Amino acid sequence: DARVTQTPRHKVTEMGQEVTMRCQPILGHNTVFWYRQTMMQGLELLAYFRNRAPLDDSGMPKDRFSAEMPDATLATLKIQPSEPRDSAVYFCASGRRDRYNEQFFGPGTRLTVL
């Protein structure tokens, strides 16, 4: 049963600290998405990659957020420095170009910045 995996599942950190979230997409999926979900804003797209190349990161605060795909099996989202307003659940999703409508979401990383 292929699934998107994310680590860590929960992260509590202090303001100013660096946070790195990791995602392993489903094998064979060539597109990876990063979303953020909060009660106030709902589910927002931060960035996405195809074949490891960034296609759109317009939803991401670029001064503190960065997203990369070091290889086809790993996507990372980094926040440096973190701020309390970054507290949210961060989801990774993956999909295939020929089945673009089905994005498979991971379980999320719940981030709390104190």
Place this chain on the structure above:
Amino acid sequence: EDQVTQSPEALRLQEGESSSLNCSYTVSGLRGLFWYRQDPGKGPEFLFTLYSAGEEKEKERLKATLTKKESFLHITAPKPEDSATYLCAVQEGLVTTDSWGKLQFGAGTQVVVTP
């Protein structure tokens, strides 16, 4: 300006009590409208994609329909296991090689089905 609006925000149903959720959108040139289900503490799970007005899709007790301005998710004779938040998302405009997959989500409708 919100481009995807879902109503109601919350819905409480008795088991077997059918109802409908609404998703209205204001994007130009709708490419596709998507329904997802999200359980507490989990990521959204894909349910349906609708592409053109008049299209309908069904899955178990769920049926999604699409008009030019809105979509409905009908829940027929719901069971407690249908309790979840249902999210609607749209993809607008011309899908280029780079733009597919970019979805705008609504705030969701939280459905609780009691025995």
